[in-house]
Amino acid sequence: MMGFEVINPGMHCLLQDKGRVGYHSLGITSGGAFDQYSFGWANRLCLNDDNAGCIEILIGGLIIESQVSTQIAITGADIPIKINDSTVENWCTHNIQPGDKISFGYATAGCRSYLAIAGGIQAPLIFNSLSTVVREGLGGLTQLGTPLEKGDILTCSSNSHSTQRSVPAKYHCEFDTDIAEIRIVTGYQYEQFSQQTKQFFATDYVISPNSDRMGYRLEGPAIEMPRCEMLSEGISLGAVQLTADGMPIILLCDRQTIGGYPKLGSVFSLDIARLAQMMPGQKLCFKPLSIDQAQHLLQKSAP
């Protein structure tokens, strides 16, 4: 098997595609690239299938060495990248020769980078996807949900060097620095919790350090919650739940599929990619978006 050898696995690098679809009724979550926007551009740059396997690099530190001749592209966070001793840009393709070493520094803005290789990174599919979900022990190179490790091989084919391509700067990620305004499609129990919903939209929050691909916990003044008994029900991507202590949690790509806390609605999908680039400590506020507005915006953004 030829490809790229992992010399240093970095902080936390995961093989991802668009995620698992159609298996929620078995309790299997979606997984998949957290920032689908940057992931999509990485594959497009390499002329890959839109579901091809990429590496999601959290913060940085990854070093890989090529055994093949091919083309790669990196998108997402602002991060220093070197091919051998030369500093290179992201949001464009690079030709790679056997023996080339690609080293990532640490993100200076945003926190997730996507590395695509022409033809896609190959791995056996589990439930129709190679997405790594650590919590479920599914997917990835080992199929057991493990992050990249030293010595792993990112299997891919050799590819002829084609024309270089780049993404125009106006389409690069923009990173939120001040308070990020995140749009929420109101739904689920928001009518029964109208007082709490009002308070939620009027509050500034900070992303807690205790946040990951499963969910972002938010810190802020606690919302007073009545005692409530609820039967567990299906959880959509981006659902905002209020736990008994009155703190919101945004449930993300590795979320549990069912749960029994009240929810006020779900983060608009185009804003989930923005959340993926935010680190603990980032300030957030929320703005309601009606279902009509949300579906209209989605129609407009359709390829």
Place this chain on the structure above:
Amino acid sequence: MSIEYPKIVIASENSSIVYFSERPCDRTSDQISFTANTLKDRLGLDLIDLIPSYHSLLVIYNPQRFGYQKIEQEIRDTIAQWTASNQSRKGRKVELPVYYNPESGPDLQSIADHSDLSIDEVIELHQQTEYTVYAMGFAPGFAYLGEVDERIAMPRLATPRHNVPQGAVAIADRQTAIYPSQSPGGWNLIGLCPISLFNADKQPHSPMQVGDKLRFKSISRDEFMQLGGSEQSLLGEIT
């Protein structure tokens, strides 16, 4: 305030949740199974995923193809086709073996104390009920079953265990379940099931699905070992 069922509520830009009744019951479980199966046929690839649960069904769809009003109409038309007599798919009946013993179920004694019953009576009450598979979640293959006889209902442990073995049969309030893989857990452990409950690479992935009816059958330690039960899960793995 009375609510009219089915009640359909927006969950996100590409999903709506249908509530079928106030409380779960056999009729609701059957309506959920019927609606899920019929929507799969009606919507084909425009249906992204479905999450059935106790009294609800989350319908996730392709918003590039359907607006939320159109989906609501599809759901209402589907439910209107349901009748108690032409049930699409009766839940199958599944039986799973369990080795009930204090060495495999370290909380049997505390449930017996709590309910003022003997351990044998607790076991008898657990295996004489036919349970409904209400939902799957928490972990792949983890099935929420209900409802246990109220005499053996038992609140969750104050402090969850770090390590519950694969196959552990457990009770929390009036729910019961089997842990499909080793994991942390706060339910009360009463026995071990030697049958694998989740296979990523084999069909079917799980011996049961939402809507099925399940019974437990008490087996001996020898039978447990013959069916593939592991000595390890009996010895000191529970922490």
